[in-house]
Amino acid sequence: MPIPFHIAAATTMPSRAGQCMYAKTEELRELGPAVPVKLPEGLTAWSVVRGETVSYLLAHPDVSRDVTRAVPTYEPGEVAWLAPWIDLQNMTTKDGAEHARLRRVVVPSLTNRRIQRLRPAIEDSVHGLIDNLSRHPAGASVDVHAEYSYQVPTLVICDLLGIPAELRPEVLRVFRLVARTDDLTEAEATQLNIDLLAAMGTLIAEKRSRPTDDLTSILIAESEKEDDPLTEDELIATLLLMIGGGSQTTINLIDHALADLTRCPHARQALAAGTDPRPIIEESLRKDCPVMNLPMRWALADIDLGEDVIIRAGEPILLNYGGHGRDETINPHAEQFDPDRTEPQHLAFGLGVHRCPGSNLAILEAEVAVTLFCQAFPHAQVIGDINDYAGPTFIGNDLLELPMQLRPTHDHA
Numbered sequence: 370m371p372i373p374f375h376i377a378a379a380t381t382m383p384s385r386a387g388q389c390m391y392a393k394t395e396e397l398r399e400l401g402p403a404v405p406v407k408l409p410e411g412l413t414a415w416s417v418v419r420g421e422t423v424s425y426l427l428a429h430p431d432v433s434r435d436v437t438r439a440v441p442t443y444e445p446g447e448v449a450w451l452a453p454w455i456d457l458q459n460m461t462t463k464d465g466a467e468h469a470r471l472r473r474v475v476v477p478s479l480t481n482r483r484i485q486r487l488r489p490a491i492e493d494s495v496h497g498l499i500d501n502l503s504r505h506p507a508g509a510s511v512d513v514h515a516e517y518s519y520q521v522p523t524l525v526i527c528d529l530l531g532i533p534a535e536l537r538p539e540v541l542r543v544f545r546l547v548a549r550t551d552d553l554t555e556a557e558a559t560q561l562n563i564d565l566l567a568a569m570g571t572l573i574a575e576k577r578s579r580p581t582d583d584l585t586s587i588l589i590a591e592s593e594k595e596d597d598p599l600t601e602d603e604l605i606a607t608l609l610l611m612i613g614g615g616s617q618t619t620i621n622l623i624d625h626a627l628a629d630l631t632r633c634p635h636a637r638q639a640l641a642a643g644t645d646p647r648p649i650i651e652e653s654l655r656k657d658c659p660v661m662n663l664p665m666r667w668a669l670a671d672i673d674l675g676e677d678v679i680i681r682a683g684e685p686i687l688l689n690y691g692g693h694g695r696d697e698t699i700n701p702h703a704e705q706f707d708p709d710r711t712e713p714q715h716l717a718f719g720l721g722v723h724r725c726p727g728s729n730l731a732i733l734e735a736e737v738a739v740t741l742f743c744q745a746f747p748h749a750q751v752i753g754d755i756n757d758y759a760g761p762t763f764i765g766n767d768l769l770e771l772p773m774q775l776r777p778t779h780d781h782a
């Protein structure tokens with residue numbers, strides 16, 4: 370039985386991040402507090418873009434993360450592209466006590482105190498990446514996305530989870546595909562789900578035979594304890610969440626922060642001279658929200674949003690986190706990256722019980738990556754228009770590449 374929807378879609382969600390997504394966000398903002406949009410595989414969902422409506426629904430008692438509560442006839446895998454977002458047995462698909470039980474397992478590893486201990490190791494990794502970038506000749510075009518922004522979070526998350534070097538390429542390959550919402554066929558999406566589970570199965574078998582003190586081993590220990598253990602499905606789904614949630618999101622943050630900074634010489638100089646990078650990171654999170662639209666939430670009862678918009682029980686809701694930061698009523702001149710903006714407002718990490726527990730880690734990685742990059746390459750420039758590099762997804766604010774000239778040709782340093 371398909372996922373219900375009581376009216377026709379008013380528009381289609383484009384599968385392209387960047388300027389295309391921002392233009393769509395502004396169009397949807399004008400159309401109403403929630404707008405029925407057509408998504409891949411014939412699914413229709415309510416797109417919610419206005420900042421105050423996003424916040425309202427995030428705190429609404431009749432909005433659930435659990436499709437099985439809202440649509441009792443739902444069969445896992447019904448919509449193949451959506452499966453990694455709604456079928457997995459982890460904290461993102463649960464409410465209430467079930468959610469708290471699954472979240473409790475990872476939160477102690479992500480407290481700010483624990484995360485700050487990772488700083489020296491992250492700085493070491495980033496220095497190594499900068500050394501590699503420095504080997505390119507002056508004037509060359511260098512893909513900073515592939516050689517830097519992508520590397521920092523994937524190295525950090527693989528280290529945090531203790532993923533052995535030989536398993537990293539396959540784990541990272543499948544995660545690159547999860548966020549795609551464009552031309553992945555149903556068969557490809559199904560195969561991807563199989564590959565994801567296989568990669569996690571190999572990782573768990575390897576760590577079971579050689580446990581260490583990393584997060585994977587902690588999760589495996591949770592699955593082996595006597596009292597209320599994690600089930601095998603929960604273990605796999607939590608690992609998938611940590612790798613997926615911890616990598617592409619932070620890659621996007623670093624990509625966009627670097628690109629915006631290339632147009633702000635004074636902010637770059639200040640960072641290189643040691644000013645606190647946090648305000649810059651917050652402004653980047655606001656302007657270029659790393660997760661634009663997060664699938665999926667579900668109405669447990671009819672919700673009247675006014676303006677003749679009623680979300681019916683059982684219908685899917687796609688919250689647009691990026692719409693909040695780009696709302697002119699919340700952040701004036703919202704399209705502009707303003708490194709001196711006082712207190713940029715954003716919902717990049719969500720709000721309430723599901724708020725991102727990895728925010729401390731993401732911010733630390735971005736602070737280190739951006740500061741060291743500005744020190745090493747004070748004159749770096751993006752080559753071409755960043756919108757041409759936007760990734761094929763409406764979920765993340767992904768870039769496929771970020772070509773930069775790191776040093777001008779006359780610089781022989």
Ligand code: HEM
Binds near residue numbers: 460720723
């Ligand atoms: C810039 C980087 C990041 C962004 C923008 C981001 C964004 C988000 C958002 C918007 C949510 C909330 C989803 C909701 O409302 O239901 C979320 C949840 C989550 N994030 Fe992040 N995230 C980032 C980095 C990380 C990192 C580094 C980790 C782990 C190491 C992580 C782990 C998680 C987990 C486990 C959840 C699920 C929380 C729950 O459902 O209770 N995230 N993230």
